[in-house]
Amino acid sequence: METFSLLLQGFGIALQPINLFWAFLGSLLGTAIGVLPGIGPALTIALLLPVTISIAPTSAFIMFAGVLYGAMYGGSTTSILINTPGEAGSMMTALEGNKMARAGRGAAALATAAIGSFIAGTISTVLLTFSAPAIAELAFYFRPADYFALTVLAFTSVAVVMGTSRVRGFISLFLGLALGLVGIDQMTGQARLTFGIPALFDGIELTVVLVSLFAVGEILYVASRYRKDGSEMTPIRGQVWMSREDWKRSWKPWLRGTALGFPIGALPGGGSEIPTMLSYTLERKLTKHPEEFGKGAIEGVAGPEAANNAAAAGILIPLLTLGLPTSATAAVLLAAFQNYGLQPGPFLFTSNPDLVWGLIASLYVGNTVLLVLNLPLVGIWVRLLSIPAPQLYAGILVFATIGIWGVANSVVDLVVMVLVGIAGYVMRVYDFPIAPVLIGLILGPMAEQQLRTALAAGQGNPLVLVSTPLSVVFLVIAALFLLAPVLIRRLRANA
Amino acid sequence: MPNERGHAAAVGDSAKAAVPRPWWLGGLVVALGCLCLYGAFSLPQVARYAGIGPGLFVTLVGSGLVLLGLLLLIQIAQGETFTPQDTEDASGSEKANLTALLTALAAATVPVLTMRALGVPLTALLSFTLVARAFGSRRTMIDIATGAILGSLAWFLFTRLGLQLGGFMPFAGI
Numbered sequence: 143m144e145t146f147s148l149l150l151q152g153f154g155i156a157l158q159p160i161n162l163f164w165a166f167l168g169s170l171l172g173t174a175i176g177v178l179p180g181i182g183p184a185l186t187i188a189l190l191l192p193v194t195i196s197i198a199p200t201s202a203f204i205m206f207a208g209v210l211y212g213a214m215y216g217g218s219t220t221s222i223l224i225n226t227p228g229e230a231g232s233m234m235t236a237l238e239g240n241k242m243a244r245a246g247r248g249a250a251a252l253a254t255a256a257i258g259s260f261i262a263g264t265i266s267t268v269l270l271t272f273s274a275p276a277i278a279e280l281a282f283y284f285r286p287a288d289y290f291a292l293t294v295l296a297f298t299s300v301a302v303v304m305g306t307s308r309v310r311g312f313i314s315l316f317l318g319l320a321l322g323l324v325g326i327d328q329m330t331g332q333a334r335l336t337f338g339i340p341a342l343f344d345g346i347e348l349t350v351v352l353v354s355l356f357a358v359g360e361i362l363y364v365a366s367r368y369r370k371d372g373s374e375m376t377p378i379r380g381q382v383w384m385s386r387e388d389w390k391r392s393w394k395p396w397l398r399g400t401a402l403g404f405p406i407g408a409l410p411g412g413g414s415e416i417p418t419m420l421s422y423t424l425e426r427k428l429t430k431h432p433e434e435f436g437k438g439a440i441e442g443v444a445g446p447e448a449a450n451n452a453a454a455a456g457i458l459i460p461l462l463t464l465g466l467p468t469s470a471t472a473a474v475l476l477a478a479f480q481n482y483g484l485q486p487g488p489f490l491f492t493s494n495p496d497l498v499w500g501l502i503a504s505l506y507v508g509n510t511v512l513l514v515l516n517l518p519l520v521g522i523w524v525r526l527l528s529i530p531a532p533q534l535y536a537g538i539l540v541f542a543t544i545g546i547w548g549v550a551n552s553v554v555d556l557v558v559m560v561l562v563g564i565a566g567y568v569m570r571v572y573d574f575p576i577a578p579v580l581i582g583l584i585l586g587p588m589a590e591q592q593l594r595t596a597l598a599a600g601q602g603n604p605l606v607l608v609s610t611p612l613s614v615v616f617l618v619i620a621a622l623f624l625l626a627p628v629l630i631r632r633l634r635a636n637a
Numbered sequence: 638m639p640n641e642r643g644h645a646a647a648v649g650d651s652a653k654a655a656v657p658r659p660w661w662l663g664g665l666v667v668a669l670g671c672l673c674l675y676g677a678f679s680l681p682q683v684a685r686y687a688g689i690g691p692g693l694f695v696t697l698v699g700s701g702l703v704l705l706g707l708l709l710l711i712q713i714a715q716g717e718t719f720t721p722q723d724t725e726d727a728s729g730s731e732k733a734n735l736t737a738l739l740t741a742l743a744a745a746t747v748p749v750l751t752m753r754a755l756g757v758p759l760t761a762l763l764s765f766t767l768v769a770r771a772f773g774s775r776r777t778m779i780d781i782a783t784g785a786i787l788g789s790l791a792w793f794l795f796t797r798l799g800l801q802l803g804g805f806m807p808f809a810g811i
Contacts, residue, residue: 179725196799226725306720309712313666313705319698320673327691334695335676358745364727365741365771366734531726532772536744536765536780537787543748543764544757544791548800556749563745571733572662572719590694597689 149271152499155200156507164201165504168208169511175209176216177526179226180364180538183213184470184580185356188349189545191478199482200497204504206478208512210471211263211505214414214451215512218255219523222248222443231414231450234422238435238442245438253383254392254440255447256516262400262448263509266455269404271502274491277463281488284464286596287607291616293589296410296466296581298620304413305575308627314574317565318582321346328587329594341554348477348584350546352470354559355576357542359566361535366567368531383517392444395425399448406449407456410468413577414453421449455505462486462498466585473580656716663710670702740771756806761788 155161171190175181187206194202217232222239235255242251284292301311324335325345336342384392402424403417425441426432435442460466465487467473479486484494491498516523546559569576593607600606608614677699680692709717721729744767751760765784766777774780789805796802805811 192795192800193798307712307717309705309708313702313709316698316701316705317669320669320702323673323695323698330691332680332691334680334691335673337676360724361768362738362741362745363722364724365768366738367721367727367729367731368734368737368772369726369728369731530774532769532774533765533780533783535772536768536784539744539768540761540765540784540787540791543745543752543760544788544795544802547748547752547757548795548802551801551803553749553753556752560742560746560749564742567738568662570722570724572659573722586698593694594689602689 145272145275148275148495148499149503151495152501152503153506155496155500156204156503161201161204161500161504162507164197164205165208165508166511168205169212169508169515170208171205172209172212172214173216173219173512173515173523174212174526176213176218177220177523178216178529178534179531180357180360180535182356182471183210184352184474185542186213187471187478188352188356188474189541191349191474191481192545192548194478194481199484199494200500202478202482203475203497203501204508206475207501207504208508210454210475211451211508212512212515214454215256215259215516216523218259218443218447218450219252219516219520220527222251222255223520223524224527231418231446231453233415234418234446235443235450237422238439241436241438242440242443243438247438247440250384250388250440251438251443252520253517254388254444256513257384258392258396258399258444258448259451260509260513261396262403262450262452263455263512264506265397265400266404266452267502267505267509270455270458270505274459274463274498274502277459278488278491281464284488284612285610286592286599287610287613288616290589290592290596290607291613291620292464292466293585293592295616295620295623296468296585297578297589298623299410300468300578300581301575302623302627303416304577306573308624310572310574311578314569314576314578315582318351318579318584319586321351321579322583322586323590328591339554341552344550346558346583347549347555348473348580349549350555350558351562351583352474352580353542353545354562355566355569355579356470357538358559358563359570359576361539362563362567363570364535388440391431391440395421395441395445396448398424398428399445399450400452403449403452404456407453408459408468409456410460410466413457413469414450417449417453418446421445458505462490462501463488465588467581470577470580473577473584476584656718658713658716659719660710660713663706663713666706666709667703668706670699670704670706673699673702737771737773740767744768744771753803754808756804756808757792757802758785758788758805761785761791 171186172183175186186209218235220226221232221236222243225236225240239251242248297315301315302308305311324342326343327334333343399421402421406417407414422442422445425445426435429435429439429441431439457469457472460468461472461475465485467476476486484490546555549555596606673695677692677695680695681690682692682696683690723729744764747763748760751763762781762784765787766780769780792802792805
């Protein structure tokens with residue numbers, strides 16, 4: 143029961159008044175950005191990175207965790223009440239949730255979403271609590287070749303799963319890899335791809351790329367294709383929250399959603415879209431009220447919402463135990479660790495137990511705070527939507543520029559912002575996925591270092607890369623990811 | 638569908654126009670790959686102990702980009718379609734409004750020119766007003782005031798948090 147005592151110790155840290163304050167602030171911010179269009183958790187955490195200068199790492203990560211979970215709660219509110227999913231993971235909620243709201247059952251939809259999120263978040267955090275240390279133990283035995291194979295697996299899965307086309311997914315990934323190469327080579331001290339610009343010697347910061355892609359690219363894109371929202375909010379005044387029948391129909395989808403969301407969220411490339419879609423499909427198949435689907439079935443809200451929150455906890459597993467980010471949000475969390483000079487991975491559990499366990503305990507705290515913040519206060523959150531879009535996007539750009547300027551007071555960074563912002567615009571117009579760029583940028587240097595360490599240990603013999611069973615398994619799975627679409631097409635053609 | 642609005646109008650007039658072929662997109666990817674290869678050219682590919690030198694990974698990534706760019710060109714030749722992404726407040730099926738795009742782009746470019754000389758608050762004022770204008774706001778005086786207040790507040794807040802943002806108005810020596 144060592145885990146248990148460590149967790150108690152974590153609660154001791156998370157429940158300190160100052161850390162409670164940060165958890166509360168993070169949850170507030172997270173819910174707000176979940177409700178607002180144009181900003182997601184990854185961008186918010188990237189813009190908050192500068193505060194890591196002045197606050198302790200534990201407090202910062204407790205706040206970031208609040209942002210991550212809060213965004214999931216906030217996204218569901220707008221999906222249900224005005225049919226605009228704030229996050230990709232809330233798309234499925236909008237299908238049934240908004241129909242429920244229009245049928246006068248909005249309060250029940252909000253309640254099943256919030257309670258389902260709370261239950262899924264809590265169960266996932268329990269799973270995280272007990273599986274993370276075990277996986278971290280396992281990771282101690284990883285050799286450079288295993289790590290290299292694991293990053294290759296992360297690359298292929300992210301490039302294949304995200305977006306609609308493999309070629310475009312890989313182009314995004316390779317753009318990220320190329321950006322990650324810019325700067326002084328860590329092993330030999332040679333400047334690479336800097337083309338004689340001294341400001342590039344330190345490399346291109348993830349924050350700069352992330353903020354440019356997500357904020358500037360988004361603003362350019364939305365500005366060019368802006369359509370004024372004609373949708374109005376469905377009022378929920380005076381409705382019953384959840385009837386006995388609603389509870390009976392909700393609890394199984396909550397649990398099934400959790401079971402889908404957590405493991406898929408933990409996989410590279412899993413993210414939150416796939417588990418929510420799977421959960422929706424599953425509930426639609428299993429329901430006793432198929433006639434209600436498409437017209438406001440409560441199962442279609444309960445399941446995907448639970449899956450969504452469980453996936454958010456799932457992404458923390460590979461991040462904390464292996465240092466492997468599997469989504470844009472995880473990539474920026476990894477950058478936050480690096481800002482503090484910390485490297486997530488098995489050693490973090492032994493070198494910074496207070497941080498790891500304080501963070502895990504704060505997830506329990508954050509979930510409870512969010513339930514309290516969301517159920518009774520939903521009317522206040524929705525009022526955020528009365529900020530007019532022109533001023534909202536203008537404000538986002540102002541914070542984005544300040545965030546980038548604050549990194550190093552570098553005009554070159556601002557030029558990079560414009561160029562990457564234009565790239566972000568083009569990627570949206572031609573439907574390239576964004577996340578692989580960030581994964582490539584942050585994991586590329588790691589992959590290269592492991593590759594060179596492995597090869598150095600093997601005296602340059604490339605066979606060292608497939609010398610351990612684990613590395614072979616990872617590379618085979620990576621190859622399967624790459625070939626799966628082709629194989630499936632062949633099988634279908636033959637059948 | 639989560640996004641019924643906006644689509645409804647587009648469905649009707651989606652007459653089978655000629656498939657646009659964005660050759661430049663594939664060409665751009667190939668060019669970026671060549672840029673990497675050019676950068677790799679001057680770097681040693683092998684090192685004495687590690688087996689591979691600082692240049693090899695650059696060569697790999699550059700070659701990858703060239704290859705992927707060629708694949709994209711092949712796809713374009715075969716008539717691959719590109720559907721603009723749907724996001725909140727924006728519909729992929731809408732035609733791009735060039736004036737709005739360029740105004741927003743100007744807003745993003747302003748900081749490059751003004752940040753060092755004019756400082757955060759004035760830059761924020763200019764960017765804010767331009768973006769709001771790109772989104773169709775015509776209450777310019779109110780936008781100018783909002784941008785100035787927002788920029789000044791952000792400057793005070795972040796400077797107090799320990800972030801280096803330069804002077805309040807560097808050209809005036811403040």
